[in-house]
Amino acid sequence: MNPPLPEAANPPSVAAGHLTTHQQVVVVVLSVLLLLFIVHMVRRRAIREEYSVLWLAAGILVVLAAVFYSVTLALTHLFGAVAPTTAVFLLSILFLVVLNIQITVVLSRQTTQIHRLSQELALLNERLERTERKEP
Amino acid sequence: MNGRSEQNPAALRTASGGLRALIIMPALNEEKTLGAVLDRLQETCPDFDRLIVNDGSTDRTIEVARAGGARVVSLPFNSGYGCAVKTGLIYAERNGYDLAVLLDADGQHDPSSIPDVTRPVLEGTADVVLGNRYGDAARRAQGSWLQRTGHKYLSTLLRLLTGKRVSDPMSGFQAISRRALWFYVSNNFPEDYPDTNVLLMLHRAGIRFTEVPAVFHARTTGQSMHGGLLRPLLYWIRATLAILMVLLRPKPRKESKP
Numbered sequence: 001m002n003p004p005l006p007e008a009a010n011p012p013s014v015a016a017g018h019l020t021t022h023q024q025v026v027v028v029v030l031s032v033l034l035l036l037f038i039v040h041m042v043r044r045r046a047i048r049e050e051y052s053v054l055w056l057a058a059g060i061l062v063v064l065a066a067v068f069y070s071v072t073l074a075l076t077h078l079f080g081a082v083a084p085t086t087a088v089f090l091l092s093i094l095f096l097v098v099l100n101i102q103i104t105v106v107l108s109r110q111t112t113q114i115h116r117l118s119q120e121l122a123l124l125n126e127r128l129e130r131t132e133r134k135e136p
Numbered sequence: 137m138n139g140r141s142e143q144n145p146a147a148l149r150t151a152s153g154g155l156r157a158l159i160i161m162p163a164l165n166e167e168k169t170l171g172a173v174l175d176r177l178q179e180t181c182p183d184f185d186r187l188i189v190n191d192g193s194t195d196r197t198i199e200v201a202r203a204g205g206a207r208v209v210s211l212p213f214n215s216g217y218g219c220a221v222k223t224g225l226i227y228a229e230r231n232g233y234d235l236a237v238l239l240d241a242d243g244q245h246d247p248s249s250i251p252d253v254t255r256p257v258l259e260g261t262a263d264v265v266l267g268n269r270y271g272d273a274a275r276r277a278q279g280s281w282l283q284r285t286g287h288k289y290l291s292t293l294l295r296l297l298t299g300k301r302v303s304d305p306m307s308g309f310q311a312i313s314r315r316a317l318w319f320y321v322s323n324n325f326p327e328d329y330p331d332t333n334v335l336l337m338l339h340r341a342g343i344r345f346t347e348v349p350a351v352f353h354a355r356t357t358g359q360s361m362h363g364g365l366l367r368p369l370l371y372w373i374r375a376t377l378a379i380l381m382v383l384l385r386p387k388p389r390k391e392s393k394p
Contacts, residue, residue: 115327118212119223122189123230126209 019069027066035059054102058095155234155258157184159250160224161206162217163241167195170241174204177239180247187227188241191220197241217308218327225312225320236317238310245309246351254311256346263316263343266302266335267309267350282368290332290375297379298339302347305332309350316343324388326378333378341388 019027038055041047047055065072065088076087159177163170170188177186188201192214201208209223221238228236235257239245249267256262290305312320319325319341326333338345 111328115215115219118215119219119226122209122211122223123227126207126227130207 019066024066024069028063031059031062031066034062051102051106054095054099156232157181157235157237157254158224158228158231158233159184159186159237159239160189160221160228161187161239161241162189162191162220162224163193163197163201164191164214164220165193165195165197166241167193167197167200169243170197170200171204173239173241173243173247174201174206176247178205181250184237184250185233187224189220189224189227191215191217216328218325218330221330222320222325222327225317225325228312229314229317229321234314236312238308238312240308244353246353249309249350250311252348253309253350256348257311257313261344262346263313264338264345265311266304266307266345266347267352268302268304268307268347269350269352280368282365286368286372286375289372293376293379294332294335297336297383300335300339300345302335302345304347305335307347307350309352318390319343319388322388322391329374329378331378332375333382336379336382337388340382341390 038052042049042052072084076084079087081087186206188206188208190198190208190210192211198208209227225236237250253265253267256265287304291303294305295301335345
């Protein structure tokens, strides 16, 4: 009683050698919005310049990948992938991994710094209290 | 021995060799046990200064410590055992103590063993001494099976790497000589994970360590850091990783003041 599966419609652009203008516009608009948001956050000092670099680079790369689609296809070939989506996903995941490592590095550094600060604060406090009580 | 005054700790001298000694007790919410421990210390080693490193307690730990005649260094928030220990040892280093004793505030470590634990330092035969809970066969049965197996595994690993026999490498009951303090106040001390790896680092830094039997009591209140079933297992893995990391890093060296 299984109804016959509908023939999978061949997606027009997955394996094709070009992006439609529609697709390009969507990608470029989203990336530009991301870039504008990052710039806005840096301007408001909500993101430090040093940590905005990876994000800005990613946004610009996505725009380039959509505009110069041949580069994306070349990368797909380089990775040995069949569909450009695979290459794009692979690169996206790679970007997220790098970003996470950066965050972990910063987090570790800050944990150490916060501990050093809290130790110094505690020690200074004790010394201050002793000084105020005129103890040695 | 006599003529002790809380107001002038600098004038205090220990019974042994006129050294200035500091007992460091990291404490997190230990109001119930701390008072009794301080009383015992007053009886057993009145010449030692006492320092409570409050690690973000939310109870009356600070008040109990002050009432018991201890100095208090209070971290602004909970930062972990290693951070508290390091704070106490920085205090010892900066205030010119010759000897520091690490002691749990929960009553696990019996103050009557302090003379035994400090003896090798005072006699100059070791710079770091661990109080070992497996001093005799009766106490060997203490702790869960997992805990004991863990200790055994870590001490075997340590013996292979350093040639030293330490049966209780994670003991928090320690005596530390001034000669070894530089290591603890430096960046080498792994604040986030002070354990067997510290002993390996000491070995590589040329600091002599040893262990002596000490009297331990079962915890009466609070929670152990090493309880449960899963935690001991994760603990072994973490401890092994930490030891590997020590081997991958250069040997700790005494630097000019940081």
